[in-house]
Amino acid sequence: MLGEDVAVTTGSVADAAATDRSGGTAADATTLRALAASDDAAVTTEGADALPYVLLEADVPEGSAQVRLVWTGSADADARLTLSVLDEDAETWTAVDTVTTASADDTVTLEAVVDASLARDGTLTAVVQHGIGWAGPDLSPREDVAEQHHADDTPRSEYDFTLAWESDTQYYNAQADIYDRQTSIHDYLLAQRDDLNLQYLVHTGDVVDWSGQQEQWLRADPTYGDLDDAGLPYGLLAGNHDVNQTTNDYTQFSQWFGAERYEDNPWWGGDHLDNRGHYDLVSAGGIDFLFVYMGWGAGDDQIAWMNDVLAAYPERIAFVNLHEYMLTTGGLGPLPQRIHDEVVATNPNVKFVLSGHYHDAYTRLDSFDDDGDGVDDRTVTSMLFDYQDLPNGGEGYLRLLHFDNDSQTIQVRTYSDYLGDYDAVHRVLDDEHQEFTIPYARAGIRAEPHRLVSDEPARRRARGREHRGLFAGARG
Known part of the structure; x- marks a missing residue:
């Protein structure tokens, strides 16, 4: 009894x-x-x-x-x-x-x-x-952060938690004279982690510029070690510069950023071929996320693995994170189109696709009729973010995604703490691709305790x- x-x-x-x-x-x-x-x-x-x-x-x-x-x-x-x-x-x-x-x-x-x-x-x-x-604890209540780090910051009272995103940091880690742009990203995120209520960081590839040069990995390793030491949940993948582009050899990437580095983390879900692909399971603000990563040069086995992972967690809001997906015009190349058709379109839990590789910023929407009733019932938000051909390899710009359960929106902002500004307008007609709002309803997000x-x-x-x-x- x-x-x-x-x-x-x-x-x-x-x-x-x-x-x-x-x-x-x-x-x-x-x-x-x-x-x-x-x-x-x-x-x-x-x-x-x-x-x-x-x-x-x-x-x-x-x-x-x-x-x-x-x-x-x-x-x-x-x-x-x-x-x-x-x-x-x-x-x-x-x-x-x-x-x-x-x-x-x-x-x-x-x-x-x-x-x-x-x-x-x-x-x-x-x-x-x-x-x-993993469901990380709230690091600060939205009402209690009195002083903003930057005058143009989104006030902490206007959101519940933050996800961050960096991409194509390769030049920073290739060149000692601009390495401080890389460290500025991680130093900022760690210093402001509590005030941002930062719950997770995504990296969509090209950590280094040339996989065969040991000094680039040696330069990159400690700044990601800072994230590891702080217990900040993050995930990354291999871009084309992180592998041997002739053979698609992942040896160097695996040596520095293979599964062994991450598999003991409570948010780690599993991997494919020593972190050629992996997924993380993170909950924040009453939202259960699935972050699926696939590195450069995906083939049949990699697409099948992504589909298996997405099918195993249909209840979670899925981000598919790739290095190459969207062109600067919003179009898709041959392999990205295949991933779009065979992964994004076929899994109703996919709500976001993040990518870099192409030097610009763009946001695209795709709608799908998942239940076959002739009416679209899911919209996927795909975002391209790669500012590496700004001066000095990108000037330390990163993306901040502020989730606000009150207004039911995600505020997407582009910020460089190195420069101290939100003004990275980069070969776009206006600011719509660097600062915008995503409604929860459009993204299929329901936040509840x-x-x-x-x-x-x-x-x-x-x-x-x-x-x-x-x-x-x-x-x-």
């Missing part, structure tokens, strides 16, 4: 895979009565900027062979819920059931029969976890089932 043989703890975590749940709150008598009651009482666990969970610790009688676990409840819409059992030997969770909610009113059940040998000292530990990957509700649904009570909304029972 709950409170006797079964203990319940609720809480939220930044890392969905974390085995340490010591920060949770043990259920009190009132909570246990609500979980056990045959009425409409329910227990809600919320994570404002984290991922909620319900931890179950069940006493397993000696001689038991199996334990049956059942959880019934609900969550916010499009929430991935996973029932896992703690493997203390491996210090990991083993998933035994998972489900994704269709709507906030969708009642779901997770259940499994597991081997009683997983119990330690007579106790089996299981968790119902909302979400997957992560919420996990444990309950015993009426349909089970009416059928006289013996198990409750949160239950563990031993089997001999």
Whole structure:
């Protein structure tokens, strides 16, 4: 029984895979009565900027062979819920059931029969976890940043969190005399990380200018090491200058920026061919993101891998990050057109494509009829950003994407802290491609707090089932 043989703890975590749940709150008598009651009482666990969970610790009688676990409840819409059992030997969770909610009113059940040998000292530990990957804590509330770094900054009170984007930094890392433009980007992001509530950084390739020159990698490595040391979530990919362009050899890129450098990060989802492609799972502001990266020279295997990853996380807002995609006119070359047709068009969760390579800025919109009813129901925003042929390799310009849940918009801005300005107008007719607003509605974004509700649904009570909304029972 709950409170006797079964203990319940609720809480939220930044890392969905974390085995340490010591920060949770043990259920009190009132909570246990609500979980056990045959009425409409329910227990809600919320994570404002984290991922909620319900931890179950069940006493397993000696001689038991199996334990049956059942959880019934609900969550916010499009929430991935996973029932896992703690493997203390491996210090990991083993998933035994998972489900994704269709709507906030969708009642779901997770259940499994597991081997009683997983119990330690007579106790089996299981968790119902909302979400997957990483949900970084809010680093500042939007109301409390009083002094702006720059007079033209978007006021902190006007957005919830920020994503940043850099691209084609190759000249900075190739030439010692302009390397300070590269360090200025990362120094700015780290110094202003809290005030921006910076949750993630994207790099769309060409870290260096010539992959065969060791000194360029040696110059680039420490400034990305600063991001690693600070625990700032970021992802990058190989542009054409990061590989041998004759053979597509990724040896140098893998040596410096291969999977080993990143695979222990809690936001790391997995990779393809030692970080030729990879994906990250990040949640911020009540939005679950999937960042998919693919490096230079994608072929059949790389396109298939991207499609497999996107299909595995249909509930998340997906960014497809490439080096080459959009031309400066908004058109697509042969390989980008193939990726557009076979990846972007075929996966309804793809909402953004980011790219560099071509020296300019452009934004393009594509609409898709995903359900075949003759009406477009998804718009993909594709953005090109590469200012490397400005003086001094680009003058340290980067992109800032400010997400505002109140106005339901993303403010896209282009800024150089090295120059201290937002004025990087670069071979475009006007400013529409360097500073603009993306409505959440157009991007298919719905921001809502992560919420996990444990309950015993009426349909089970009416059928006289013996198990409750949160239950563990031993089997001999």
